Amino acid sequence: MRTQVAIIGSGPAGLLVGAMLTQAGIDNIILERKSRDYVLGRIRAGVLEEATTALLHRLGAGARLTREGLKHDGFELAFQGEALRIDLAHLTGGRTVTVYGQTEVTRDLMDHRLAAGAATIYDAENVALHEFGSGRPSVTYMKDGLTQRLDCEFIAGCDGFHGVSRASVPQAALRSFERAYPFGWLGVLADVPPCAPELVYAAHERGFALCSMRSPTRSRYYIQCPLETDPAQWSDDAFWDELRRRIGEEAAARVVTGPSIEKSVAPLRSFVAEPLRFGRLFLAGDAAHIVPPTGAKGLNLAARDAYELARAFIEFFREKSSAGIDHYSKRALDRIWRVERFSWAMTTMLHRFPQFSPFEERMQEAEFRQLQVSEAARRLVAENYVGAPLPA
Ligand code: RFL
Numbered sequence: 022m023r024t025q026v027a028i029i030g031s032g033p034a035g036l037l038v039g040a041m042l043t044q045a046g047i048d049n050i051i052l053e054r055k056s057r058d059y060v061l062g063r064i065r066a067g068v069l070e071e072a073t074t075a076l077l078h079r080l081g082a083g084a085r086l087t088r089e090g091l092k093h094d095g096f097e098l099a100f101q102g103e104a105l106r107i108d109l110a111h112l113t114g115g116r117t118v119t120v121y122g123q124t125e126v127t128r129d130l131m132d133h134r135l136a137a138g139a140a141t142i143y144d145a146e147n148v149a150l151h152e153f154g155s156g157r158p159s160v161t162y163m164k165d166g167l168t169q170r171l172d173c174e175f176i177a178g179c180d181g182f183h184g185v186s187r188a189s190v191p192q193a194a195l196r197s198f199e200r201a202y203p204f205g206w207l208g209v210l211a212d213v214p215p216c217a218p219e220l221v222y223a224a225h226e227r228g229f230a231l232c233s234m235r236s237p238t239r240s241r242y243y244i245q246c247p248l249e250t251d252p253a254q255w256s257d258d259a260f261w262d263e264l265r266r267r268i269g270e271e272a273a274a275r276v277v278t279g280p281s282i283e284k285s286v287a288p289l290r291s292f293v294a295e296p297l298r299f300g301r302l303f304l305a306g307d308a309a310h311i312v313p314p315t316g317a318k319g320l321n322l323a324a325r326d327a328y329e330l331a332r333a334f335i336e337f338f339r340e341k342s343s344a345g346i347d348h349y350s351k352r353a354l355d356r357i358w359r360v361e362r363f364s365w366a367m368t369t370m371l372h373r374f375p376q377f378s379p380f381e382e383r384m385q386e387a388e389f390r391q392l393q394v395s396e397a398a399r400r401l402v403a404e405n406y407v408g409a410p411l412p413a
C-alpha cells in the first residue's frame with residue numbers, strides 16, 4: 022500500500038491532521054492500535070479554546086458542537102474557601118471557551134472522516150516505523166495476523182505519550198524535559214446536573230478539586246489524590262464527601278450526587294520532547310508533550326500542533342516548498358513551552374504538594390492574592406486560558 026502521509030494514532034491530533042489533509046486533497050491513512058469503540062470510550066478533556074472550535078468549523082465538523090457545546094465566559098477559582106471569578110470575556114475582549122467533551126470531538130471527526138472516504142485501519146498491531154531518516158519512509162503493522170506495509174512520503178506521529186513514534190527516534194537525537202508531580206487526579210463522571218454554572222478550580226488544604234461538566238445534566242468532577250490511588254477503593258459516597266469538603270460551602274451545598282458512570286485516576290506530568298522532526302517523521306500532540314490538566318490545554322495544544330503540521334504538509338505538496346516542514350518544530354516548540362509554563366503555574370498554585378515548606382505554601386497564597394488585587398494578573402491567566410486565535 023502507498024499513501025502520501027501515514028498518520029499514527031486516531032486521537033484528536035491524528036484525526037485533525039487527517040481531516041486537514043483530506044480537505045486539501047492529500048492522501049492519508051491513519052493506523053490506530055485500538056478499536057474505534059475503545060478510542061471513543063476514553064473520557065478525557067472537556068474545554069475547547071476558540072481556536073480549536075474554529076478549526077472544527079473550518080473542517081465542516083462543527084455542526085453538533087454548535088448545537089451541544091456550552092459557551093463559558095468565565096470560571097471560578099476557590100482558594101481555601103475564598104472565591105474569585107476569572108471573567109474571560111471581559112478580560113480578553115469577548116473571547117470565551119466551549120465545554121464539549123473530547124469523546125464528542127473524536128466521534129465527530131471519525132464520522133467526518135468516514136463520510137469523506139478517508140481510511141483508518143483500527144486494531145493495527147505492532148506498528149513499526151522504518152527509514153524515516155531517508156527519503157523513503159514506510160510503516161509496517163499486523164492486521165488480522167498478517168504483516169502489512171505502508172509506503173509514504175511523511176509520517177505524522179500522533180500516537181500519544183505511550184506511542185511508538187517518539188520511541189522510534191534514536192535516543193541521541195532527542196532531548197526530553199520532564200516534571201512528574203507527586204499526585205494524580207481521581208475523576209468521576211455522573212449523570213447529575215453540575216453544582217455551578219461555570220467550572221470551579223478549588224485549592225484546599227486537603228488537596229485540589231475541580232468541578233466541571235459535559236452538559237446541563239452530566240457532571241465531571243476531579244479530586245487530587247495520591248499517585249498510587251486505586252479508583253476501585255473509592256466508593257461513590259466517599260468521593261462525593263471528599264469533593265464537598267474541598268470546594269467551599271456554597272458550591273458544596275449545590276452538589277447533586279448520583280452513581281458514577283466512570284471513575285479513574287490520571288497521573289499529572291509536564292513533558293516536552295525536542296525537536297519535533299526527525300527526517301520525514303514529525304511528532305504532534307501528546308506524542309511530543311504532556312501538560313498537567315489544570316490549565317485545560319492538552320487537547321487544545323494537540324489541535325494546534327495538528328493544524329500547523331498539516332499546513333506544513335499542504336505547503337509541501339501544493340507549493341513544493343519545504344519552508345513549513347523546516348520551521349514546524351521550532352515554531353511549535355515556542356508555543357508549546359508557553360503553554361507548559363501556564364499549565365505548570367496553575368498546577369503549582371492550586372495543588373497541595375507534600376514536599377512544600379510553609380514558605381512555599383505562602384507563595385501559593387500570594388499568587389492567589391495577586392490575582393484578587395490585580396486585573397493585569399487576572400488578564401494574563403484569562404489570555405492563557407482562552408488561548409491564541411487561529412490565524413485567518
Ligand atoms: P491521544 O488522544 O492519546 O491519541 C493517541 C492515539 O494513538 C493511539 N496509539 C497508537 N496507534 C498505533 N500504534 C501505536 N503504537 C499506538 N500507541 C498509541 C492511541 O490508542 C490513541 O488513540 O493523543 P492526542 O491525539 O495527541 O490528543 C491529546 C489529548 O488526548 C490530551 O492532551 C488531552 O486529553 C489532555 N486533557 C485535557 N486537554 C484539554 O485540552 N482540556 C482538558 O480539559 C483536558 N482534560 C486531559 C484532561 C487528559 C486527561 N487524562 C486522562 C490524561 C483530563 C484528563 C483526566
Ligand code: PHB
Pocket residue numbers: 065066067068220231233234241314315316317318
Ligand atoms: C474536564 O472537564 O475534564 C476538565 C476541565 C478543565 C480542566 C481539566 C479537565 O482543566
